Amino acid sequence: MPGSCNSLRRFAAASVLAVALIWSTQGVGAQTGAPDLPPDVPPDLPSLDAFPPTRRSAPTAEPSLPPGATGTGATGAGERSGGREPAQSAGSVRSLVPFQLQTGTILSLNGHRDPQVPTGEQGPDWTQRFDLRMVGHHSVSERVGLLANLRLRTQAKDGEDYRFGSASHIDLQELAVDVKATDWLTVEAGRINVRNGVATGFNPTDWFKADSLIVADSFDTADRREDRLGTAVLQGVWHNEDAVLVTGYRVPMAGSTGTWLSDRSVFGQGFNRTNGRSALYAKLTPLGSQNLSTTVNAFYEPGQPGVGAEVSGAVSETLVLFAEWFAQHRRSLVDESHRLVPLPLSVADRLGAKGRRRLLHQVSVGANWSLPAEIVGNKDVSLTAEYHYNQSGLSKGAMDAWFDAGLSGAARPGPLWAVRGTASRLQEPLSQHELFFRFAYKDVVTDVDLGAIAFVSPQDGSALVQADVDVKVLVDGRLKFTAFTATGRDRSVYGSLPSDYGCRVSLSYTF
Amino acid sequence: MTLTNLTRVGLALALLAGVAGVAGLPLARNAMAAPLKAVDILAKADAIRNPQTSFVVDVALTAYENNQQTDSTLVTTHSRKETENGQFLSLVHIDQPVRDEGKLLLRNGNILWFYDPASKASVRLSPRQRLLGNASNGDVVTANFALDYAVELAGEEEVVDGDRKSRPAYRLTLASQSEITPYHAITLWVDRNNHRPLKGQFFAQSGRLLKVAWYRGWEPVLGETRPTEVIIADGFDPKKVTVMKMSNYRPQDLPPSWFSNSWLPHFRKQ
Numbered sequence: 218m219p220g221s222c223n224s225l226r227r228f229a230a231a232s233v234l235a236v237a238l239i240w241s242t243q244g245v246g247a248q249t250g251a252p253d254l255p256p257d258v259p260p261d262l263p264s265l266d267a268f269p270p271t272r273r274s275a276p277t278a279e280p281s282l283p284p285g286a287t288g289t290g291a292t293g294a295g296e297r298s299g300g301r302e303p304a305q306s307a308g309s310v311r312s313l314v315p316f317q318l319q320t321g322t323i324l325s326l327n328g329h330r331d332p333q334v335p336t337g338e339q340g341p342d343w344t345q346r347f348d349l350r351m352v353g354h355h356s357v358s359e360r361v362g363l364l365a366n367l368r369l370r371t372q373a374k375d376g377e378d379y380r381f382g383s384a385s386h387i388d389l390q391e392l393a394v395d396v397k398a399t400d401w402l403t404v405e406a407g408r409i410n411v412r413n414g415v416a417t418g419f420n421p422t423d424w425f426k427a428d429s430l431i432v433a434d435s436f437d438t439a440d441r442r443e444d445r446l447g448t449a450v451l452q453g454v455w456h457n458e459d460a461v462l463v464t465g466y467r468v469p470m471a472g473s474t475g476t477w478l479s480d481r482s483v484f485g486q487g488f489n490r491t492n493g494r495s496a497l498y499a500k501l502t503p504l505g506s507q508n509l510s511t512t513v514n515a516f517y518e519p520g521q522p523g524v525g526a527e528v529s530g531a532v533s534e535t536l537v538l539f540a541e542w543f544a545q546h547r548r549s550l551v552d553e554s555h556r557l558v559p560l561p562l563s564v565a566d567r568l569g570a571k572g573r574r575r576l577l578h579q580v581s582v583g584a585n586w587s588l589p590a591e592i593v594g595n596k597d598v599s600l601t602a603e604y605h606y607n608q609s610g611l612s613k614g615a616m617d618a619w620f621d622a623g624l625s626g627a628a629r630p631g632p633l634w635a636v637r638g639t640a641s642r643l644q645e646p647l648s649q650h651e652l653f654f655r656f657a658y659k660d661v662v663t664d665v666d667l668g669a670i671a672f673v674s675p676q677d678g679s680a681l682v683q684a685d686v687d688v689k690v691l692v693d694g695r696l697k698f699t700a701f702t703a704t705g706r707d708r709s710v711y712g713s714l715p716s717d718y719g720c721r722v723s724l725s726y727t728f
Numbered sequence: 729m730t731l732t733n734l735t736r737v738g739l740a741l742a743l744l745a746g747v748a749g750v751a752g753l754p755l756a757r758n759a760m761a762a763p764l765k766a767v768d769i770l771a772k773a774d775a776i777r778n779p780q781t782s783f784v785v786d787v788a789l790t791a792y793e794n795n796q797q798t799d800s801t802l803v804t805t806h807s808r809k810e811t812e813n814g815q816f817l818s819l820v821h822i823d824q825p826v827r828d829e830g831k832l833l834l835r836n837g838n839i840l841w842f843y844d845p846a847s848k849a850s851v852r853l854s855p856r857q858r859l860l861g862n863a864s865n866g867d868v869v870t871a872n873f874a875l876d877y878a879v880e881l882a883g884e885e886e887v888v889d890g891d892r893k894s895r896p897a898y899r900l901t902l903a904s905q906s907e908i909t910p911y912h913a914i915t916l917w918v919d920r921n922n923h924r925p926l927k928g929q930f931f932a933q934s935g936r937l938l939k940v941a942w943y944r945g946w947e948p949v950l951g952e953t954r955p956t957e958v959i960i961a962d963g964f965d966p967k968k969v970t971v972m973k974m975s976n977y978r979p980q981d982l983p984p985s986w987f988s989n990s991w992l993p994h995f996r997k998q
Contacts, residue, residue: 442847456985502990507837727827
């Protein structure tokens with residue numbers, strides 16, 4: 218649909234321009250016109266005679282300060298005062314169910330390119346999805362709790378007739394029980410989203426990210442974490458005055474791939490993906506430091522043991538440095554892909570396949586800089602920069618060999634793209650070296666957040682850039698607009714992606 | 729992973745609502761370098777602001793702009809007092825708005841973590857990001873003045889308190905002694921009769937006034953008459969005001985391990 222694609226491209230460009238305009242008019246520049254110092258007396262608003270005007274003019278608005286300084290606020294120990302008021306009106310709905318109820322819809326528009334190495338069938342030009350989610354933790358008793366994250370989703374897409382039965386799915390992302398066995402031990406059992414890591418763009422120590430993604434609405438790793446399946450585990454959380462220790466066992470559930478375990482029906486839960494093999498894991502976080510945060514971890518899957526660590530610390534008021542490392546005896550991306558979708562041996566060799574497991578390292582190092590008040594005043598503006606090293610990924614030479622094999626016909630596109638699909642499936646960088654940047658500007662205007670991320674390949678200069686505007690709607694709703702583009706030469710990591718550009722609009726509300 | 733404006737402010741505010749009161753013990757460190765009287769005054773004022781024990785408190789925050797309410801947030805703050813140094817560790821749980829329910833902010837010294845239950849992700853924040861949101865209110869009530877600031881008695885004068893009453897007060901000037909303090913300087917007015925904190929001004933390194941706070945709502949709380957309301961005006965935009973109200977203080981023993989990022993996915997609100 219070339220016409221609509223051009224329109225979409227113009228729309229995306231206009232959106233980026235609009236974001237830039239908002240930034241320039243509301244952002245740092247606005248601070249130069251900040252008001253003079255406030256008067257050295259209590260401002261008009263807190264005046265006990267006049268405060269709060271809103272309450273008088275709008276009786277339905279949130280009650281606030283009573284007309285007097287005394288008799289408000291806190292009371293003695295254990296006494297519940299009247300000073301704590303509901304923040305919004307959804308409390309009645311919330312009181313009916315022990316979990317949050319969320320509803321949302323997302324419209325995705327995608328523009329495609331014809332990559333040099335053809336991918337075969339292109340993805341849909343548009344998709345529209347509706348979600349209904351129940352999520353949260355409910356304390357059944359003082360010692361027992363229930364964790365749930367269940368979602369019903371149904372999706373229509375370009376080129377397909379919509380039928381609810383085949384286009385819908387129930388995701389059991391999390392469902393677990395936790396028991397406080399003693400004051401120092403909590404036991405958790407069920408499907409849990411076990412997550413590790415301090416970096417924001419790529420987490421080497423995040424053991425269970427592989428095969429876990431249900432839908433991919435965003436290129437932002439932070440967003441994608443909300444759309445992944447948990448892992449069925451039995452784990453204990455031990456803690457004392459010196460450390461927190463998490464130990465666990467991943468239950469193997471791939472022996473029978475019935476419709477409940479697999480993704481083969483509306484009710485399939487993909488346990489064959491998240492619980493393919495048994496595994497043991499442990500994570501130790503020592504206490505005591507008031508700056509450095511350190512965690513060491515170990516993971517054991519038959520034939521694939523690994524160890525890792527993460528550390529973070531503030532070096533100034535505005536700057537935090539962090540690092541994350543994981544080393545595992547495993548297959549590289551090429552070897553893993555070649556095992557499942559064989560490449561010609563000569564091509565596999567040029568792509569770096571070894572045909573065996575070996576010790577491979579992954580690293581994320583980065584910094585988060587919160588712009589100081591001297592620059593942005595009281596605005597919350599931050600920049601994050603990370604370097605990702607993935608020894609199991611493709612080197613620059615291997616990437617060139619990938620293109621050569623595709624263009625020369627030395628390998629069919631399917632097995633070649635399977636290598637990139639493996640990187641996506643395992644949620645790892647395709648290339649060995651990657652840069653990641655994040656920009657976040659909270660409340661550029663009231664209740665409007667701006668954000669942008671970029672994955673950059675230092676090997677060829679290509680980039681995947683995504684920007685979003687997040688707007689608060691009513692009390693518990695959000696309207697989010699996202700635009701992305703992949704740029705670079707045809708023979709580059711991101712310039713060769715079949716997705717050229719696109720945008721997404723989502724609306725969600727929590728009850 | 730987003731938070732509403734006031735939610736971020738609320739987290740920051742509530743995070744250290746129980747911290748300022750720890751100043752009493754560390755103040756002794758400054759006793760040699762600062763006039764004893766100023767040190768004593770600040771110690772008493774800090775001890776009044778918060779209970780000197782581990783506790784849990786509910787905090788309601790309401791934001792106003794141009795005389796209109798713009799936001800409201802409820803959080804529960806868990807504060808553990810460390811016996812070794814008198815410092816507090818704090819953990820804030822968002823109760824409302826519902827959309828942000830369950831999100832956590834952890835402070836342990838310079839360690840700041842934000843946890844989102846939706847993604848199970850913990851994000852390490854810089855110390856400045858405790859000033860989240862437009863009002864940057866967090867440090868008004870959370871800065872550990874005694875540990876990080878040298879104090880001097882600058883004078884005695886009348887000051888208008890949060891109830892719009894003129895009161896005789898000590899004027900204390902606090903100068904930062906640490907590179908990581910959010911404010912370069914603070915001016916604090918303390919009631920001359922009872923050492924209650926009345927008002928504070930908070931300045932950036934450039935000398936710019938960042939915010940002004942007034943303490944009021946004096947109530948008996950855990951054995952002391954303490955302020956249960958703080959009114960905070962934005963120094964950049966005085967039309968932006970946040971009111972913080974504390975209630976339902978309850979002393980509670982809180983294990984140190986709760987104040988680790990590894991515990992955040994397992995934390996249950998008390």
